[in-house]
Amino acid sequence: MSLINLRNLGVFLSAPLFENLNLSLGKTDRIGLVAANGTGKSTLLRVIAGEAEPTHGDITTMRGLKTALVSQDVPDGLMQLTFYEAVLSALDSEQADSESWRVDIVLHDLQVPEDLWQRPLRNLSGGWQRVALLARAWVGDPDVLLMDEPTNHLDLNRIGVLQNWLSIVARGTPMIVASHDRAFLDTVTTRTLFLRREQPVLFDLPYSSARQSLAEQDSATARRFENELAKANQLRRKAAKLKNIGTNSGSDLLLNKTKQLKERAQKIEDAARPAEAQRSAGKIRLDTSTAHAKALVTIAEGGVGLPNGHSLFRLPRLWINPGDRVVVLGANGAGKSRLLSQVISSLQEDLDSIRVALSAIPGVSDQSLSQLDTFKTPLHAVTHSSNVGDQRARALLAEAGLHIDLQERPMTVLSGGQRSRLAMLLLRLKKPNLYILDEPTNHLDIDGQEALEHELLRKETTALLVSHDRTFVRNVGSRFWLVEDKKLHEVETPEAFFEKQLG
Secondary structure, three states: OEEEEEEEEEEEOOOEEEEEEEEEEEOOOEEEEEOOOOOOHHHHHHHHOOOOOOOEEEEEEOOOOOEEEEOOOOOHHHOOOEHHHHHHOOOOHHHHHHOOHHHHHHHHHOOOOHHHOOOEHHHOOHHHHHHHHHHHHHHOOOOEEEEEOOOOOOOHHHHHHHHHHHHOOOOOOOEEEEOOOHHHHHHHOOEEEEOOOOOOEEEOOOHHHHHHHHHHHHHHHHHHHHHHHHHHHHHHHHHHHHHHHHHHHOOHHHHHHHHHHHHHHHHHHHHOOOOOOOOOOOOOOOOOOOOOOOOOEEEOOEEEEOOOOOEEEEEOOEEEOOOOEEEEEEOOOOOHHHHHHHHHHOOOOOOOOEEEOOOOOEEEEOOOOHHHOOOOOHHHHHHOOOOOOHHHHHHHHHHOOOOOOOOOOOHHHOOHHHHHHHHHHHHHHHOOOEEEEEOOOOOOOHHHHHHHHHHHOOOOOOEEEEOOOHHHHHHHOOEEEEEEOOEEEEEOOOHHHHHHHHO
């Protein structure tokens, strides 16, 4: 029995987001929602939750159905509340008075440490704020769970907790989840909806298998389209030949046959449909300079610590050579980002334990993309980070997905995905030979993640990386440094670390 039915659903804002969407959600369904940034995933979830109206089409739900939406952003009104109060406020006043025990159960099930319960949300990390939104959705005992990028800002341990929670506590609850985390989608979903503008496509498969099936379907559609066009062209050539003969001979029969052939060709062309191209939020490209040093980074035995002198972990003797793509692994708070900070600091000053070659040209991007904070607009960022002129800067921004209406707007209006693409564009213009990237896939859609992977895998690209994205780490990393038990050591693969963190 279907809980929710969507029929010929479409949403138009300033431009069409999607149309012709038909979908049924059953009691055992767990649907992954996949599309590029800005193409309607969040809007669709809001429409299903009843928080927005479709432009056309129908939504029918089972009588009395309760849906809960876990959105990406915390409403401003919740920020001053404590974690506990924010979850409790999701209940109506009568339930809040008599059934506050629901909050305790939910927070224990989601493994929220009790010392966080009475802390204001504004003082917590983005990951814990995301957990609070999930707890608010779940405390009301929904029939259907809608989740918008639930793994954003979560470290691997928290992703593992979420995966286990979905498979145990929430195992009987159908859901639709929009996510760019490919490994997460493969783990928690059974069906995949690719939200395309003209014709969304649904497969009864988790993400990776569905992606392969989509590629095969698109390839078959493209071949059919080419064959149909070839058939129409052949008919048109035959019609042209008959027309010439009919005109010269004065044969009305041949001229009528010519008309029939042209009509057949037109019908074939009208019926032929190319495979719908997946919309992109913008291209990601990196340019790399040649490295002339044997080792771009040399690490001596020593330690990594905080500015106050507190030691985080010990370093062995290590090198980063041209072409190495080193991923630093470790639990949250182990000091991974601090290691990257010390490598960056060594570019300006000599450190006892870390030295960077004089020929190194660094390209740095941190988790919060703070390198963008000094710029007023995207256009200002490009023209003041390179020697390209105004016209070329505008073309580069458009290619990266920041079109003319955004190029001179304040940086604050950019979405996370747009900021990420702008950051990658600024890196490209530097032509570095040493990329230092902390969580570079944050806010990037799957198309952007794969483009970044492709660019980093190009010959002689050297990188020092921190990432919680398992698929990205597996695809990009050539060496793996693990911070564990206050020591850093090199490991063959990340798999044992992933397994331990995910529980």
